[in-house]
Amino acid sequence: MNSEIVNFPIYAHLDSSFLGQFIGHEGINIYRIEKTNRVALDIWKDDNENSIVRITGPYWNLKSALSDVMTLISEIRNNNQRYYFEIPPKDVGFLIGKNGAKINEIKLSSNVDVHFDRSNKPEIEEQEVERETAVAVKGNYQQVLTGLRLICDRLNSKGEKTLYDDPRTRQFAESLLESF
Structure with a gap:
């Protein structure tokens, strides 16, 4: 042959x-x-x-x-899908959460990698303008979509009160009892 x-x-x-x-x-x-x-x-x-x-x-x-x-x-x-977007620097801390709790929850729930690039600083240091922070979400197509949805939900919830904000409320006590 x-x-x-x-x-x-x-x-x-x-x-x-x-x-x-x-x-x-x-x-x-x-x-x-x-x-x-x-x-x-x-x-x-x-x-x-x-x-x-x-x-x-x-x-x-x-x-x-x-x-x-x-x-x-x-x-x-x-x-190996990658999705890049930018968010204001003031929202980065909110998205990450205390000790990385919120971003780790998003990573575990959607099985994605999330990386922040804060290196894009202005060339002229005299400017007080803060540039957007680049965010990269990596995973397969479905994982990236899920991760982006969770990130969007987190950013949209900024400023909204949740029942976990004040542990003295009745709703907090009821949700705590339901978890037992």
């Missing part, structure tokens, strides 16, 4: 920072694609330092292996 070669430009579909996830721990993803489809798969860089996946094998095996490569890329991209 004749072997053919397909060069797939992975750089066009996947950021180079995720190439390690594509390869897998100790090359497990490449090994699985090779064994399942009976092909040889390797990654090399072209003259422009772009990553290329080269698949070598019989024609129909190449088609199947290429399908597996695209499926793996889709899984990696879905699991």
Whole structure:
């Protein structure tokens, strides 16, 4: 049987920072694609330092292996969604909560990573203008949506009283009794 070669430009579909996830721990993803489809798969860089996946094998095996490569890329991209937005610096502390309690609750509830970037300071220090704080939410698509909803709910609740604000109220006592 004749072997053919397909060069797939992975750089066009996947950021180079995720190439390690594509390869897998100790090359497990490449090994699985090779064994399942009976092909040889390797990654090399072209003259422009772009990553290329080269698949070598019989024609129909190449088609199947290429399908597996695209499926793996889709899984990696879905699991590494990032959403960036900005909030006023005065809301950062409210969102984080005392000792990080509120942001940790959001992280645990939605299984996302939330990072704050406060480094974007004005170039001219004489200006008293505070810039927005950049927030990055990372996870898969559904997790990011859930995390953003929880963050939005938290920010929208600013200024509203909850029954937990004053432990002397009857509502607080009733909710405490319900928890027992």
